Amino acid sequence: MSALLLTNYYLVYRSFFAYAGLALLLSMLLFYFGNDSMLSMVALLVILLVSMPGLEVIKHEGKSGYDKYVLTLPVSRNQIVKSHYFFYFIVVVLGSGLSYGVFLVYNVVSSTPVDAIFTTVALGIFIVLFIGAVAYPLLYMLGAEKSDAILLGGAMGGLIVTFGLRNTVGYIAEQPLISNLNIDPTLTMAIAYTVLGVMIYILSFFIATFIYNRKEF
Amino acid sequence: MANLLEVKNISKSFGDKAVLKDISFNVPAGSIVGFIGDNGAGKSTTFKSVLGLTSTDNGSVKILGKEDPSKHSRMKEEIGVVFDAMNLPSQLTIKQLGNVLKKMYDSWDTDNFNRLVEAFSLPLDKKVITFSRGMSMKLSVAIALSHDAKLLLLDEATGGLDPSSRSELLSELERFVREKNGGILLSSHIMSDVEKIASHLVFIKQGEIILNDEIEEVFEKYGLADVTAHQLSLIDEEWIVAKKDQDSHYRVLVSDKEKLPTVVKSKRISMEELTIFLTRSEK
Numbered sequence: 488m489s490a491l492l493l494t495n496y497y498l499v500y501r502s503f504f505a506y507a508g509l510a511l512l513l514s515m516l517l518f519y520f521g522n523d524s525m526l527s528m529v530a531l532l533v534i535l536l537v538s539m540p541g542l543e544v545i546k547h548e549g550k551s552g553y554d555k556y557v558l559t560l561p562v563s564r565n566q567i568v569k570s571h572y573f574f575y576f577i578v579v580v581l582g583s584g585l586s587y588g589v590f591l592v593y594n595v596v597s598s599t600p601v602d603a604i605f606t607t608v609a610l611g612i613f614i615v616l617f618i619g620a621v622a623y624p625l626l627y628m629l630g631a632e633k634s635d636a637i638l639l640g641g642a643m644g645g646l647i648v649t650f651g652l653r654n655t656v657g658y659i660a661e662q663p664l665i666s667n668l669n670i671d672p673t674l675t676m677a678i679a680y681t682v683l684g685v686m687i688y689i690l691s692f693f694i695a696t697f698i699y700n701r702k703e704f
Numbered sequence: 705m706a707n708l709l710e711v712k713n714i715s716k717s718f719g720d721k722a723v724l725k726d727i728s729f730n731v732p733a734g735s736i737v738g739f740i741g742d743n744g745a746g747k748s749t750t751f752k753s754v755l756g757l758t759s760t761d762n763g764s765v766k767i768l769g770k771e772d773p774s775k776h777s778r779m780k781e782e783i784g785v786v787f788d789a790m791n792l793p794s795q796l797t798i799k800q801l802g803n804v805l806k807k808m809y810d811s812w813d814t815d816n817f818n819r820l821v822e823a824f825s826l827p828l829d830k831k832v833i834t835f836s837r838g839m840s841m842k843l844s845v846a847i848a849l850s851h852d853a854k855l856l857l858l859d860e861a862t863g864g865l866d867p868s869s870r871s872e873l874l875s876e877l878e879r880f881v882r883e884k885n886g887g888i889l890l891s892s893h894i895m896s897d898v899e900k901i902a903s904h905l906v907f908i909k910q911g912e913i914i915l916n917d918e919i920e921e922v923f924e925k926y927g928l929a930d931v932t933a934h935q936l937s938l939i940d941e942e943w944i945v946a947k948k949d950q951d952s953h954y955r956v957l958v959s960d961k962e963k964l965p966t967v968v969k970s971k972r973i974s975m976e977e978l979t980i981f982l983t984r985s986e987k
Contacts, residue, residue: 490807494793497800551794551833552787558757559785560808563777704757 491562491570498547502540503578507585510536514589523599527607530586534611535642537582541575542622542638549631555704568623568696575619576688583612609677609684610649616684617645620691627698649680656680706733707766708855708887714753714763716911723749724760725911731855731887731904736877738902738919739891742983746911747891748788751859754889755785768854781809784848788860788891790840794833798826798843809851820846823872837864845873849880856880856888862897870894874901899975907982914982915945917959927961927970928981930954938965946985957981 510533517529548554557567590604618641625637656679661672668675709731716724724746731737741747752758754765756774767773768782792801798821806812821828824842832840841861848856856877862870878901880886892898898905905922907915915922926945936947936954943963947956957978961970973981 490804493807494796494804497804498793498795501795547795548793552789552791553793555757556785556787556791558774559755559780559783561778561780561810562808564774566777703759704752 488562488566488570488573490560491557491567492574494553494557495541495544495570495574499540499543502543503537506536506540510585511589518593518597527610529589530604530607531611531614533586533589534579534582534608534615537585538575538579538615538618539638541578542619542626542634544571544574545623545626546631546634549634554631558704564700564702565696568627568692568699571623572619572688572692572695575623576616579612579615579619582615583608586611603673603677605677606673606680609680613680613684614642614645614649616688617648618642620687621645624691624695624698627695627702652680652683656683706769707731708733708768709754709857709889710764710766711750711754712764712766714750714765715761716749716753716758717761723911724753726763727908727911727913728763729906729913729916731889733854733887734881734885735903736881736888736890736901737904737906738898739889739906739908740895740898740979740982741891741908745908747908748859749911750908751785751787751857751889751891754857755783781811781851782854784851784853784856786841786844786848786856786858786861788863790832790835790837792832792840792843792847795831797831798828801832801843801847805847805851811852813850813852817846817850820849820876823876824869838866838869841865842869842873845876849876852884854884854886856886856890858888858890860891860893862892862894870897877901895975895979907979909983922978923973925960925962926957926973926978927964928955928957928973928977929961929964929968929970931956931965931968935965935968939963946982948981948985955981955985957985 513532514529517525545554548557558564586608587604618638621641621644622637626634629637656676659679707730711730712728714724714727715722727750729737739747739750749758753760754767756772764771765773768779770776770779773779773783796804802814802817806814824846826839826843826846832843835843841864845861862873865873874897877888881888890898890902902919905915905917905919906913930950930953932953936956939956939958940963943958943960945957945959947954958964964970
């Protein structure tokens with residue numbers, strides 16, 4: 488699978504670094520010019536921008552016809568799906584790390600540090616994992632040429648579901664079983680969002696594998 | 705002689721349209737099988753069926769003795785494939801592609817890959833997206849020949865190449881068969897290429913195999929002749945490969961010219977004539 492991951496990296500590393508640079512620049516501008524209410528946007532923006540190139544892999548593969556050619560190489564269809572999901576997950580982890588790092592630096596240099604960084608970053612993680620979970624099965628089913636619409640739909644869906652789940656996740660975090668653990672409530676929320684995001688992403692992987700194994704080229 | 709590829713009774717339909725009708729042929733070791741047919745005859749669907757990229761309704765495919773190659777992913781180490789369009793990851797350079805393939809194939813031969821890249825005059829540091837169709841085809845062939853494959857499946861691999869590059873590529877293919885006792889299934893519209901290197905011919909028309917024989921047999925034993933309706937009736941159906949109504953007479957291709965009525969003289973037939981006749985005739 489390392490060969491497939493390396494191909495994915497070569498396909499999008501330029502976009503990845505360009506988006507990461509853009510994310511840093513926008514964060515600085517928002518920190519400098521924006522008010523407090525815009526700070527949580529920074530976390531989402533960084534994770535979203537850094538993660539997007541991960542989903543562009545399938546678009547590049549489809550455009551060049553490599554999605555067909557790769558099936559003639561000594562790899563299984565399962566490995567191909569695994570490589571897409573794993574690569575995107577790595578990119579999400581990097582985006583989260585960068586987002587968290589941006590806030591840490593801001594807290595060091597700013598006179599008004601931001602609280603609940605974990606929750607803000609976890610919201611971002613949930614949204615991008617949800618986008619991936621929606622996008623991959625649809626990309627395999629409808630084809631890479633529909634990727635822009637699929638990504639847009641996934642992003643909208645991610646935002647709606649995230650804010651829709653806010654009360655539910657808050658309710659779970661307030662349950663005696665969890666609240667009695669004496670963990671910081673913001674941390675509980677962060678963990679709940681991340682775990683939920685990962686679970687949806689894993690479920691999506693199995694659905695996508697099922698679809699891809701039956702796909703005709 | 706063992707068969708590297710065995711295609712047996714494959715059928716495939718898209719809705720009501722049958723695109724492959726019970727087709728069977730083999731690619732023996734040490735042979736180059738020219739796979740010929742018009743656009744839409746079913747060549748690419750055959751390639752896809754062989755590779756498991758598309759499902760079949762009936763029949764079986766055995767590659768190197770194993771059925772259902774798509775389930776034996778490591779077995780694909782021994783198959784080299786070139787499709788009829790550019791299919792390599794467009795954002796990668798040849799150098800990067802070499803790094804990937806080195807990890808992909810256990811038997812990747814970097815020296816041979818570099819030799820072929822140089823022989824085909826391909827630039828190492830340019831992205832594949834900037835390549836012409838011909839350059840992309842040459843790169844695909846270089847890859848197919850660099851991992852100790854036993855069987856090559858080449859769909860229009862010589863298309864888009866200039867004569868000198870085509871000649872170079874054909875020499876590499878002949879070398880592969882000679883030195884490794886490999887087998888090649890080569891589809892092409894360039895009949896001179898097929899005539900030059902093929903040892904076997906398989907003609908496909910509207911999803912049906914209409915001719916499947918060794919090339920020497922075809923040019924030595926087969927005969928094309930103009931006959932009257934009465935003379936045609938004297939030829940056993942078994943020997944008729946194809947015939948065409950020419951208004952005043954029939955033109956007929958038989959698989960053994962000795963089976964023609966004694967008064968009928970058969971003509972020598974070129975590869976080009978054979979192809980045109982087969983694609984325009986009826987059984």
